[in-house]
Amino acid sequence: MKKLSDLSPGDRGRVKKMGGEPEALRRLMEMGLMRGTAVEVVRRAPLGDPLEVKVRGFMLTLRRSEAEHIEVE
């Protein structure tokens, strides 16, 4: 199972499972990232972290530590 943090810039996927800190999890879901959502990794920040991903037509940033808990296919 691939994690969102494993994707390279340009890769697309669909969220299969979400986990991690409840606080961050709820925030991500409010922003529209949940089971079944299509995601595309746009880039990483110049220092390698956080990630920029495209979700539902807008750009969202999250850290690798949060992306590690999101499984994609």
Added chain:
Amino acid sequence: MQEAAVGAIPAPPAPSPAEAPRGGGVLHVALIGNPNTGKSTLFNALTGMRQRVGNYSGVTVERVEGRYRDDQGAVTIIDLPGTYSLSASSPDEEIALAVLTGHAPGIDRPDVAVVVLDAANLERNLFLTSQVLELGLPTVVALNQVDAAEAAGLRIDAVELTMELGAPVVPIVATRGEGLDVLKSAIRKAPGLDRPERRFELPAEAAAALKPVEQALVDAGFNASAASMEALRLLAVQHVGKHLSGVPGLEPAVATARAEVEAAGLMPTSLEAESRYGWIGGVVDSCVTRAGQSGRTITDRIDAVALHRVGGPLVFIALMALVFQSIFTWAEPMIGLVEGLFGIISSAVGGAIPEGDLNSLLVEGVIAGVGSVLVFLPQIVILFLFIGILEDTGYMARAAFIMDRFMRSVGLHGRSFIPLLSGYACAVPGIMATRTIESRKDRLATIMVLPLMSCSARIPIYALLIGTFIPPVVVGGIFNLQGVTLLAMYLLGTVTALVVASLFKRTLLRGQARPMIMELPPYRLPRLKSLALSVGHRASLFLKKAGTVILSLTIILWALATYPRTEPAPGMTDQQAQEAQLANSALGRVGHAIEPLVRPLGYDWKIGVGIVSSFAAREVFVSTMGTIYGVGSDADEGSSSLRERLRGERHGSSGALVYTPLVAVGLMVFYVYAMMCMSTIAVVVRETGGGWTGVRWAAFQFGWMLALAYGSALLVYQGGRLLGWG
């Protein structure tokens, strides 16, 4: 009305007398929306300059209110903080929810809620919208930036969307003022329409499980629609929100509901998000037509450079250098102007009033006091102008994105970077800029170390001491020792700030790392009017709050240096008379009293007086030295006579020189660390919570910084002497 819980749609409740528009014809409207939807632009377009800014009672969340008139009378608008949801998990969200449910202290429940949507980003925006619709308030939806959406190939059917939401949808372009008349009339009509409510059904098991929670809320006075919205929200949140703290039996009811939802094979944490976004998907399908996939946007193209692995940091550094540079160079002529103006006022007042205490109080106390604050206004205006531009264009979020990894290494958040940088100009606006940091602990840690960034008020001290005591010799082939010393002072402050911040985050302010979940909004051109409003409002806050404190303190210092009066002995020169006056004044006596304290640092009582008087503001040290050495209180860092007096000054007892390069360096280190600034202290009190909480934080900060300053100056002086440098 309990049927609502199982999904049946009840008749809209008739407005109770309490919910009907209040008398006097004033309609109360609350404006809510996601960040970056143009909510503030709409607010400014509706209200113009008729705005009041303050804080919500008990929290530092900013509260902005304004008014406009239409043909039926006055309308007051409260601009709620930009939020993505009403989950009450941050102070901003908690306030928004409390206002909309009528539980915010001192604020009546609004008559109408206006939700501002970004048409180009409909899907995510509808999440908050659907929550607001369910609160049972008359609601109008302002569909903003329809022009940008159309440019991106999105066509939104406003009539269809009105049907889907059950509330009027008005397309507008707030930046150009389009659609505002229609919006105003929709706001007027809204209280007469049916109340909006939930438009989707929950799985039957979940609806049944939530019924007792809804009942508890209804019993506590919530209307049925708001109760079902809150019940669904409570499944996923950890903190119920202050406005529900008085509801009896709520927590056990929520726990039971959670267990039942889980037993039915559903996930309590994701039930609300999945239900809402499931419904939203259908709404978007029926209301939005896409005219083909548009290519790379301007934002994509800018970000390809601005967030590039190599280009990104270069752009970032160049922008920061520009900000830094302009704060010093562009402000210079304006500072000169302010100083000149105060010189004119000072001599006019000084000439008009007969010499004596009143003259001295006005000229050396009041005018000098106000002037010493106002000279920093140009720098503050420039800094806030830049912060405003960086925020309005959307670059600020990118700066946080780029710096997050680095800031995290000292335990802070990407958003702490800009406030710390602002501290190089002045700690006061920097501390005010920490408002963008969501986590209270990160914000406190940033505020605690911010005064360590070498602000511009230290420049006169550095300039005087370096210019007088550090020889301009060449070191390392190309560097000037004076320049290296100045750079060392800046580095000392900056490195210490980062180290101390990481200490705080590991001890007193330890907390879970806040997630970096943030939107990178599309780039936009800043609007002149919003910039002017935000700069003007921040500048006036600085003047009002900081100015009053520094003003009263300079008057006190003036009195301490003036009384008790000493008659000059016959045959004394003016200089000697002035010195005798100062030595016998209350300030001079304090200087002698604290001499044992500053002695170990290598200082005499006069430096002690300089330090004591500069508690108001660091730069007061230079003018105090001028007074003490009898070259007049208008001495500045460039005054050669003051420099000569300092170089020649000897200890009364031993006859040794007072100032050695070692003493000068120790004194500079003292000023790098000590929090000698009343304005900063006043702002820290306010921004850390105000009242006793704020006073305690400010006192703690003042204490540890003074201890650090004293300890370091002691180490420099005594250590240096041991090494034989003094």
